[in-house]
Amino acid sequence: MSKFVTKDLFEITPEIAHLAALCEESNAIDRELYGKYDVKRGLRDMNGKGVLAGLTNVSDVRAKKIVDGEEVPCPGNLYYRGYNIKDLVNGFLKEDHYGFEEIAYLLLFGELPTRQELADFQVMLSDRRTLPPNFVRDVIMKAPSRDMMNSLSRSILSLYRYDAKADDTSIPNVLRQCLNLISQFPMLMVYGYHAYNFRRGQDLFIYAPRPELSMAENILMMLREDRQYTKLEAKILDMAMVLHMDHGGGNNSTFTTHVVTSSGTDTYSTMTAAMASLKGPKHGGANIKVTQMFEDMKGVVNDWEDEDEIRQYLYDLLDKKAFDQKGLIYGMGHAVYSVSDPRAEIFKGFVEQLAVEKGYEKEYSLYSKVERLAPEVIGERRRMYKGVNANVDFYSGLVYQMLNLPQALYTPIFAAARIVGWSAHRLEELKNVDKIIRPAYKALAPHRDYIEMDDRGDEVC
Known part of the structure; x- marks a missing residue:
């Protein structure tokens, strides 16, 4: 029986771990090459502006305006x-x-x-x-x-x-x-x-x-x-x-x-x-991460009114010492908006109204403090190319929680x-559009001559 056969298909076996290491090694690309070939990672430039890929009449997201011939950030x-x-x-x-x-x-x-x-x-x-x-x-x-x-x-x-x-x-x-x-x-x-x-x-x-x-x-x-x-x-x-x-x-x-x-x-x-x-979790699942982050925060921060304690927790998030150790403050920042997310602004007034009806005033106050403090903390610890603000996911998780909706x-x-x-x-x-979408990727692997089986060596599985 092959050593790759396992009774439990859901286990990461030593063989899988070994092959995964080979995958990581063979798939690694030097990040400097993205700049060398002017590749827009995430199809976005350094300022977060997306590569133009199509035309649409359905909706429009605006976060900049033209002032004296220059694009400047504005309320979204x-x-x-x-x-x-x-x-x-x-x-x-x-x-x-x-x-x-x-x-x-x-x-x-x-x-x-x-x-x-x-x-x-x-x-x-x-x-x-x-x-x-x-x-x-x-x-x-x-x-x-x-x-x-x-x-x-x-x-x-x-x-x-x-x-x-x-x-x-x-x-x-x-x-x-x-x-x-x-x-x-x-x-x-x-x-x-x-x-x-x-x-x-x-x-x-x-x-x-x-x-x-x-x-x-x-x-x-x-x-x-x-x-x-x-x-x-x-x-x-x-x-x-x-x-x-x-x-x-x-x-x-x-x-x-x-x-x-x-x-x-x-x-x-x-x-x-x-x-x-x-x-x-970087798209529609983001509001779950916001909710989970705040649940962790409420267990760590003893005084929800103490802004210094809240600020320290935010530092710990960015330093990968708190919550999921990803270095992120979930619900803050957006690919396009840099001054404000209009959806979050609309939401906020009704969130406060619902918080009063549901008895969530303390939680709402904590969210408001984090919304105000997080951009300052991120600005101190991160090199930013644009502003950071609360996005719609920041408050939507709290809304669903107050509505007693299951997180699932x-x-x-x-x-x-x-x-x-x-x-x-x-x-x-x-x-x-009657044309299949097919962007280009630059191939980096050098062309090689085929190696006969007997010449490959025993170290390869």
Whole structure:
């Protein structure tokens, strides 16, 4: 029997460890070469500006303005189809209705809906909040995963086999598929969570969505055993989903959507690829890291009012002495924004309101202190090419905690919102670009002559 065969496929055996060392050695690239060949690592320059890779009408992220012919940082702004996100939020708050459906219509179809168009669209989404017969039993309840993003990805891929036109990439058919997935996503998410808990010995309750409720209301209703929620809770979850709905064409998961769409593959595979990207802790999983960091901080910092003690903890984070020893203060900084993240600014006022309702004033005060102190600490310890500010993930984890949402659903809720943006970008890619995305990589390995087996030596496994 080969020495590589092992009974436990999930163990890192000595043989695997040895081969991993070979992998690390053979894959190492001198970082100076990136500068020599002008390679933009992360497809960004030293100032964090992304390499121009496409055109989009869906949304725009602005963090700079031109002053005397020079680009200078300015407070961040986010635009959906040309409308400032702050104006959109103020608009549906003034109208006193939930914003998810209205802003989804805008991103998908390019214009703000009339009252009748919005009402018709709400009915359309409501009618599509259904799953194939026995889907919950045959797919969701079988082999539930502790990781909800993986569970959701499996469910989305499974929907492919129920769709007779799964591979049709015409605009009408892809729009149909996208509307289905947007409507079905909350059920896939919540039912997957309940299925996993049931396998762990907890009670199982599966509630059907109610047609008269908004997307946010249905999520809270289906998630909670008593089906109860306050209007403020639903309003803030709705706002969180609007703020997470899209963020330009270059964010990792949306760029993934463009890349995979350009290959000509189906909608279910495309959305699953985007899900895999969003799952990463540097992207959609960042708010979980923020929450975990603060839980560690609350256990280490004795006096939450002592700014010197808080500052020391932040130093320890950067010095890799605290939390996960990664040298990061999670929730601070952004690839584009350097002065302020408009989503975090909008969030903050409502976070304070929810903190009062839920009795989280002390936690909110701690977050506020860290938001103020962290840029100072980072500026002292790091060489910075642009400013650092709190991003939307800094407060979203606290919001979800106050809403008593399970941590396992933090990233899936992000995905339930962002799937609208992915849909808009997929439709845009299909309409405008009939060319597969294929950037270039410079090969560094020298060409070598083939070595016969007997001449390779015994030291190679």
